[in-house]
Amino acid sequence: MKIRRSKRYKASAKDLPETPLKLVDAVKKVKSFSPTKFDQSIDCVVWLGIDIKQADQIIRGAISLPHGIGKSKKVIAFCEDSDIEAAKQAGAIEAGSDELVKKIIGGWMDFDVAVASPKVMGKAGRLGKVLGPQGKMPSPKNGTVTPDVITAVREFAAGKSEFKADTGGNVHTVVGKFSFDETKLVENIRAFMETIKKIKPASSKGTYIKKVSISATMSPGVMVDISEF
Numbered sequence: 601m602k603i604r605r606s607k608r609y610k611a612s613a614k615d616l617p618e619t620p621l622k623l624v625d626a627v628k629k630v631k632s633f634s635p636t637k638f639d640q641s642i643d644c645v646v647w648l649g650i651d652i653k654q655a656d657q658i659i660r661g662a663i664s665l666p667h668g669i670g671k672s673k674k675v676i677a678f679c680e681d682s683d684i685e686a687a688k689q690a691g692a693i694e695a696g697s698d699e700l701v702k703k704i705i706g707g708w709m710d711f712d713v714a715v716a717s718p719k720v721m722g723k724a725g726r727l728g729k730v731l732g733p734q735g736k737m738p739s740p741k742n743g744t745v746t747p748d749v750i751t752a753v754r755e756f757a758a759g760k761s762e763f764k765a766d767t768g769g770n771v772h773t774v775v776g777k778f779s780f781d782e783t784k785l786v787e788n789i790r791a792f793m794e795t796i797k798k799i800k801p802a803s804s805k806g807t808y809i810k811k812v813s814i815s816a817t818m819s820p821g822v823m824v825d826i827s828e829f
Contacts, residue, residue, distance in 0.1 A: 606818065609818060609819065609820060611634070612634065612819050612820055613820045615632075615633075616629075617629065617822070619823075620812075620823040620824055620825040620826070621822060621823070621824060621825060622824075622825055622828060623786055623789060623790070623824050623825070624782070626814055626822045626825075627782050627789070627814065628782060630642065630819060630822050631778070631785075633816060633819045635778060636778075636817075636818050639670070639777045640778040640816040640817035640818055640819070641669070641670075641671075641776075641777060641778075641817050642774065642776045642777060642778060642780070642785060642814060642815070642816055643772055643773070643774055643814065643815055643816075644773060644775045644789050644792055644793075644812065644813070644814050645770055645772040645812070645813045645814075645815075645821065646770065646772070646793070646809060646811070646812050647768070647769060647770050647809075647810045647811040647812075648770070648771060648796070648804075649804060649805070649807045649808050649809075649810050650765060650769050650801060650804050651804075652765055652766075652767060652769060654803065656801055656802075656803050657801040657803060657804055659765040659771055659799060659801070660739075660741050660742055660762075660763065660765065661741065661742055661762070661764075661795065661799060662743045662744070662756075662760055662761060662762045662763070663760065663761055663763070663773070663791065663792060663795050664758070664759075664760045664761075665759075665761065665776070665791050665792065666787050666788060666791050667776065667780065667784040667788050668758060668759045668776075669759040669774045669776055669777070669788075670759070670777035670779070670780065671759050671774070671777075672691075672757055672758065672759060673712040673757055673759060673760075674693050674710065674713070675691055675692050675693065675711065675712065675713045675714070675715060675753050675756045675757045676692055676693060676694040676695065676700065676711045676714050676715075677692040677695040677696075677714075677715050677716070677717075677749050677752075677753050678695075678696070678697055678700060678701075678714065678715070678717065678720045678721070678723065678738065679696065679697065679716070679720060679749045680697065680719055680720060681696070681697070683695070683717070683749055683750065686750050687749060687750060687753050690750045690751075690753040690757065691753050691757030691758070692715075692753045692757070693711060695753075697720045697723050697724075698723060701723055701724065701726060704727055704730060704731070705726075705727070705730070709734070709736075711736070712756075713736065713744065713762070714731060714736050714737070714738050714744060715744045715745070715746065715749055715752040715753055716744065716745050716749070717745075717746070717747060717749045718745060718746075721738065724738060735762075735764075742762045742763075742764070743760075744756070761773045761774055771796065775788040775789050775792055776788050778816050789814065789824075790829075793809075793812070793828075796809070797809070797829065809826050809829055810826070811823065811826065812824040812826055812828075812829070
């Protein structure tokens with residue numbers, strides 16, 4: 601299927617540099633593209649030299665960026681009854697165990713992130729076939745299964761970002777908004793890249809970070825010089 605691009609996108613694409621830019625310059629370039637009526641998200645995509653067919657090379661996690669991402673998330677918490685009130689005060693739109701499981705089985709899915717206490721994961725585990733395909737199933741690997749449910753709720757509600765490598769070895773996450781000043785975007789991107797470097801699989805061979813690109817929702821991607829990282 602041919603992707604239709606807007607006149608704005610095509611005009612921006614004609615102004616793309618031929619070679620990767622230093623991070624500061626890449627952010628400036630993205631910010632120089634024509635703005636839209638809404639505050640676009642800024643995405644960072646990293647192509648990694650990993651083999652996702654190998655279980656020990658699957659990259660996934662979550663990160664709280666220094667300046668947030670300019671967006672709150674709807675979070676639910678699978679927790680013990682004694683933690684329900686605290687979870688809601690921390691930002692959870694729903695919290696509990698049996699009743700929350702029943703509500704989701706009944707078709708309710710109006711949330712972005714689900715966090716869970718290990719003590720109630722046995723009950724939440726029934727939702728694997730429902731939440732798994734949507735990427736909403738709690739997992740220890742991305743910090744959504746944790747003994748400290750209250751802190752997890754607070755961080756994810758404030759915009760803590762999850763990321764996972766796709767079938768092509770690409771990892772992407774939102775790193776801010778078009779309205780953010782350049783310094784905040786640069787610092788958020790560096791924080792994300794530091795996290796990616798720290799979780800490099802020991803079995804990964806050759807070049808680990810192959811390409812890095814940043815873009816706004818309605819703009820083409822601008823390549824970043826990987827020597828920056």
